[in-house]
Amino acid sequence: MTFTFVPGERPLLVSMPHVGLYVPPGIRRGFTEAAHALPDTDRHVDRLYDRAHDLGVSVLAATHSRYVIDLNRPPDDAPLYAGATTGLCPTTLFDGAPIYRPGCEPDADEQRRRRARYWRPYHEQIAEELARLKTRHGYALLLDAHSIRSVVPRLFDGRLPDLNLGTNDGASADAELARRVEAVCAGAEGFSSVRDGRFRGGYITRHYGDPAAGVHALQLELAQRTYMEEDAPFAYRADRAAKLRPVLRAVVEAMLGWGAEHGGGKG
Numbered sequence: 001m002t003f004t005f006v007p008g009e010r011p012l013l014v015s016m017p018h019v020g021l022y023v024p025p026g027i028r029r030g031f032t033e034a035a036h037a038l039p040d041t042d043r044h045v046d047r048l049y050d051r052a053h054d055l056g057v058s059v060l061a062a063t064h065s066r067y068v069i070d071l072n073r074p075p076d077d078a079p080l081y082a083g084a085t086t087g088l089c090p091t092t093l094f095d096g097a098p099i100y101r102p103g104c105e106p107d108a109d110e111q112r113r114r115r116a117r118y119w120r121p122y123h124e125q126i127a128e129e130l131a132r133l134k135t136r137h138g139y140a141l142l143l144d145a146h147s148i149r150s151v152v153p154r155l156f157d158g159r160l161p162d163l164n165l166g167t168n169d170g171a172s173a174d175a176e177l178a179r180r181v182e183a184v185c186a187g188a189e190g191f192s193s194v195r196d197g198r199f200r201g202g203y204i205t206r207h208y209g210d211p212a213a214g215v216h217a218l219q220l221e222l223a224q225r226t227y228m229e230e231d232a233p234f235a236y237r238a239d240r241a242a243k244l245r246p247v248l249r250a251v252v253e254a255m256l257g258w259g260a261e262h263g264g265g266k267g
Contacts, residue, residue: 002064018070041065089106142216173217204219
């Protein structure tokens with residue numbers, strides 16, 4: 001299985017496409033020494049949201065590394081952002097160093113195989129669960145949960161805010177829902193935040209968010225300094241996470257609260 005999934009009873013799905021750490025041996029053999037450490041993983045994000053299911057929401061988490069395939073990129077590998085970015089089957093680390101030793105990069109056939117074996121099942125599960133939630137509640141909510149190093153010069157200038165909310169410039173979710181979550185982030189003491197800054201939402205947010213059809217999607221990208229050490233061995237910092245976890249719970253509760261009031265009358 002390329003993901004874990006726990007269904008919930010309330011109309012929200014939390015997706016974590018970049019938490020996976022498994023790399024099949026045949027792929028890992030082609031990695032550079034630097035890539036073996038999987039430095040660009042959204043480490044510990046599943047731990048931050050480990051009580052989400054207690055709120056009755058569904059939780060979907062990838063098991064395979066984003067270096068195998070990036071589940072938050074479109075199947076045609078079209079760029080999501082201007083400037084430096086990463087692809088469907090990444091060949092460089094976030095700092096620009098190669099993932100693969102010379103001659104070991106995935107060719108077109110290998111990329112098609114990975115898309116069918118790893119990418120498609122995850123997205124089929126998202127689509128199936130959103131359809132189930134919409135049938136049951138009259139609407140569906142999606143929170144795509146991510147994290148990244150707070151300083152990545154190749155991808156963005158300066159230091160990233162702590163909480164980066166993405167709504168695809170308002171296109172992926174109801175405006176009031178987005179405002180409520182934005183208010184939670186802006187009001188979180190000790191944390192900086194931005195809406196639709198460097199991270200406006202990746203493929204999952206942009207593709208599935210369709211407010212007119214009753215599906216509302218948000219992406220929340222966390223600066224990793226808020227809960228972990230950003231350098232190897234990438235240790236989880238329980239002291240930092242203790243301040244962040246209530247904020248994430250408040251985000252989930254704000255989404256559910258909006259849904260109960262406005263999402264379709266069945267929440």
